[in-house]
Amino acid sequence: MASLCFQSPSKPISYFQPKSNPSPPLFAKVSVFRCRASVQTLVAVEPEPVFVSVKTFAPATVANLGPGFDFLGCAVDGLGDHVTLRVDPSVRAGEVSISEITGTTTKLSTNPLRNCAGIAAIATMKMLGIRSVGLSLDLHKGLPLGSGLGSSAASAAAAAVAVNEIFGRKLGSDQLVLAGLESEAKVSGYHADNIAPAIMGGFVLIRNYEPLDLKPLRFPSDKDLFFVLVSPDFEAPTKKMRAALPTEIPMVHHVWNSSQAAALVAAVLEGDAVMLGKALSSDKIVEPTRAPLIPGMEAVKKAALEAGAFGCTISGAGPTAVAVIDSEEKGQVIGEKMVEAFWKVGHLKSVASVKKLDNVGARLVNSVSR
Amino acid sequence: MASLCFQSPSKPISYFQPKSNPSPPLFAKVSVFRCRASVQTLVAVEPEPVFVSVKTFAPATVANLGPGFDFLGCAVDGLGDHVTLRVDPSVRAGEVSISEITGTTTKLSTNPLRNCAGIAAIATMKMLGIRSVGLSLDLHKGLPLGSGLGSSAASAAAAAVAVNEIFGRKLGSDQLVLAGLESEAKVSGYHADNIAPAIMGGFVLIRNYEPLDLKPLRFPSDKDLFFVLVSPDFEAPTKKMRAALPTEIPMVHHVWNSSQAAALVAAVLEGDAVMLGKALSSDKIVEPTRAPLIPGMEAVKKAALEAGAFGCTISGAGPTAVAVIDSEEKGQVIGEKMVEAFWKVGHLKSVASVKKLDNVGARLVNSVSR
Structure with missing residues (x-):
């Protein structure tokens, strides 16, 4: 069956199809x-x-x-x-x-x-x-x-x-x-x-x-910001990804994550790529539960940071990893290290690209x- | 006994006072x-x-x-x-x-x-x-x-x-x-x-x-922002205020509050008093548990908003209520309504002042x- 985009199998499609009218409006x-x-x-x-x-x-x-x-x-x-x-x-x-x-x-x-x-x-x-x-x-x-x-x-x-x-x-x-x-x-x-x-x-x-x-x-147009996107050859287990999300958050993590999200917004508006990366990299709620479900993700993040990325996390629900940097050249080096880590630790092939906003x-x- | 600022009685003071040396450094x-x-x-x-x-x-x-x-x-x-x-x-x-x-x-x-x-x-x-x-x-x-x-x-x-x-x-x-x-x-x-x-x-x-x-x-210096501070004659029960805080937060409230905090930061940096007030007024985690412990607080917030305040919440752990507006004159009217509500509903005398950042x-x- 052709898939409905990449809808989770746990969410069946149901839409109205009245028997009495084969071609309803x-x-x-x-x-x-x-x-x-x-x-x-x-x-x-x-x-x-x-x-x-x-x-x-x-x-x-x-x-x-x-x-x-x-x-x-x-x-x-x-x-x-x-x-x-x-x-x-x-x-x-x-x-x-x-x-x-x-x-x-x-x-x-x-x-x-x-x-x-x-x-x-x-x-x-x-x-x-x-x-x-x-x-x-x-x-x-x-x-x-x-x-x-x-x-x-x-x-x-x-x-x-x-x-x-x-x-x-x-x-x-x-x-x-x-x-x-x-x-x-x-x-x-x-x-x-x-x-x-x-x-x-x-x-x-x-x-x-x-x-x-x-x-x-609005990120200021005169400031540089590059995203290193590394997509592994891996189907993220959407159902597990959702199930991994906690339903209750400790207050201390709530305060931490909120303050980092607030810092991320300040970083965007002020065009501060370093602060943006640091904030993006600081999630204590979702990333820690999802990263272990993507083989090699933790090593990929570590490799990105060691290669000079300002921050790294999972893009959306994954499996793509996203790192942040201020130049395309540095981004390419970081991307290579991330691809290497996906292969060495996660045993996954992956493709890197460096993109602007x-x-x-x-x-x-x-x-x-x- | 003279009080140590307004330290909670649940947090006793202890500091080093060695017996062997009556005047330690x-x-x-x-x-x-x-x-x-x-x-x-x-x-x-x-x-x-x-x-x-x-x-x-x-x-x-x-x-x-x-x-x-x-x-x-x-x-x-x-x-x-x-x-x-x-x-x-x-x-x-x-x-x-x-x-x-x-x-x-x-x-x-x-x-x-x-x-x-x-x-x-x-x-x-x-x-x-x-x-x-x-x-x-x-x-x-x-x-x-x-x-x-x-x-x-x-x-x-x-x-x-x-x-x-x-x-x-x-x-x-x-x-x-x-x-x-x-x-x-x-x-x-x-x-x-x-x-x-x-x-x-x-x-x-x-x-x-x-x-x-x-x-x-930095809130832009060319934009207007006034705080209406209304302090009731009431000793906030610090211990109860702390005990009222939830230790676990539902994910949905975490996402909501984080997004409002993020919006608040954007509002500050862009000098948008309306958005700032709306965000300040939107707490679903702390204010709902603390407001009922301050007699009249919910009515005071309602009165502030009805009088045109962009937002209203508890200042710190209370009992002062803080509302946000863009002119001193409007702030004074809002303050009067808040004082009235503290008296009518909370049976508390209170004092209002309108202050800038x-x-x-x-x-x-x-x-x-x-």
């Missing part, structure tokens, strides 16, 4: 998605498409950032997913069809209700009140599934932005994040620490969900006017 | 203070006094700031304690004597080993390696004891800075905070969220204790040269 299906916030139409008059087709890109994201578990994330440059979206008269009005999936994985479902890009596209169409136009979507995956780099969020972000662009950019970034959250809720729970930076770029602090309250944190987020790459 | 006594960090002499050559006498001031402080429990605090303008320190040949060399205590309370001990100002002065003298000069100290309390406004920290900060000034300012602010911590450890535990802002001014984030790692957070911290007020 698409929105009826969408409205029963198990999300905390239900998507509402936000535009008074149904917009017309301003383009025949658009191509969008959305970047990879690093969620958690150590002590920012479940409320901080950032986008990284140069890695990500592409969506090509076309007005397609052969597709039923108000619906989206997935024509093709290419790139790092093709085993994803082309059923739009079971595909991250499809779910986000449908949610965005619903917000725009699209009833008269059908769309077809091609997804090009640049990110591997289950790497801890926000693969599902990148697909969802690229799709949400593509729909918004093709209809003349009527929705703001918060609304696009809500559309993307419809997809994330299916994949890894209702958390915005990948989808928000995937759409908005830079660092984003998630302050609240009801109502959604996102705080972009992506300050733009999901964006239009090109478009064909009507 | 002062430093021997100091070295057994029950502090995690022991004070070391930090100056190679014993400095000579550059003044005959100095007068210093240290401001009141608001610790915790809601979700910043145990790691965030700030100094407020216009309230605080004064210390006058003199070179006194009648005092044994290397020792400090407390001559007089005046102001809001005079029931404090004049034994320097049992007085916040005395303990901090001795710790600072030890850091400076003072063996040849005796000092006498007058303490003028501007702050009431046990108000939640950092009364003990203000005395300690004023004393530490006075000693440093009289000997030519050889120590930096981090070292003075360590000296002040010797005193705080006796009074309310080894936490720096009052003493650090009392010495450094502004907002301070405490990142670590071993080694001490303090991060000043103190960006300077403990400082020299005047000095007499040799």
Whole structure:
């Protein structure tokens, strides 16, 4: 069976499929998605498409950032997913069809209700009140599934932005994040620490969900910050990763982690890569429970720090390790040491890349006017 | 018995008093203070006094700031304690004597080993390696004891800075905070969220204790921020206040509070009083357990918010309530409503004041040269 992005098997899909009507209106299906916030139409008059087709890109994201578990994330440059979206008269009005999936994985479902890009596209169409136009979507995956780099969020972000662009950019970034959250809720729970930076770029602090309250944190453009991303050839045991999370936190660890998250935010706003790395590296709650589940992770962190990284932790739920440094050259040396440690200690092959912050987020790459 | 600042009765004082030597060297006594960090002499050559006498001031402080429990605090303008320190040949060399205590309370001990100002002065003298000069100290309390406004920290900060000034300012602010911590450890535990802002001014984030790692957070000087401080005539039950603190925190509350603390830091650095108030007001861990122990506190918070305050919480361990607003006039109206609520619901008289941030911290007020 084609997989729904990299949804955990513990979270079965269920959506409304009434027997009495073989082709219920698409929105009826969408409205029963198990999300905390239900998507509402936000535009008074149904917009017309301003383009025949658009191509969008959305970047990879690093969620958690150590002590920012479940409320901080950032986008990284140069890695990500592409969506090509076309007005397609052969597709039923108000619906989206997935024509093709290419790139790092093709085993994803082309059923739009079971595909991250499809779910986000449908949610965005619903917000725009699209009833008269059908769309077809091609997804090009640049990110591997289950790497801890926000693969599902990148697909969802690229799709949400593509729909918004093709209809003349009527929705703001918060609304696009809500559309993307419809997809994330299916994949890894209702958390915005990948989808928000995937759409908005830079660092984003998630302050609240009801109502959604996102705080972009701008890293100064004149300061240098590089992420060393090392992805091992290992499928992170998502279920175990979740089960490993403590439900109760000792007060002393709560105070520690909170103060480090606060320092991380100060470091971002002041452009202090050293302080940022130190804070990112200081998680006493989540990383200690998850790192032992990724072979070699503790040695990889040690190797990164010994090679001069300002800090290192698990990207998202892993297995990718992320280290922070202030130059690309140093980043490459650090990456080599991390790859070596994954191999020597974890017996895992891995691939390193050194990336800058992506300050733009999901964006239009090109478009064909009507 | 004169009280040691407002030390909890659950924390008895014990210091070394060897029977075989009726007058042991002062430093021997100091070295057994029950502090995690022991004070070391930090100056190679014993400095000579550059003044005959100095007068210093240290401001009141608001610790915790809601979700910043145990790691965030700030100094407020216009309230605080004064210390006058003199070179006194009648005092044994290397020792400090407390001559007089005046102001809001005079029931404090004049034994320097049992007085916040005395303990901090001795710790600072030890850091400076003072063996040849005796000092006498007058303490003028501007702050009431046990108000939640950092009364003990203000005395300690004023004393530490006075000693440093009289000997030519050889120590930096981090070292003075360590000296002040010797005193705080006796009074309310080894936490720096009052003493650090009392010495450094502004907002301070405490990142670590071993080694001490303090991060000043500068609120932009061109932005307006006012604190409405409402102190009820009520002795906060310190022991109950501490006992009320949970030892284990649900993960969901940890994530929530951490994200609010992170937002608070962003608000401070960006000078966003509205966001600051909202974050300060959002604690789900400490305030809900402590507020019910202060009669009327919940109603006071409600009254503050209804009167337009951006946020409201307990200052330190209480009983003072602190609200945040962007103008003095609005602050006065909010203060009246809070006083009214303390009276109507808590049946407590209270006093309101509207204060700005103190960006300077403990400082020299005047000095007499040799």
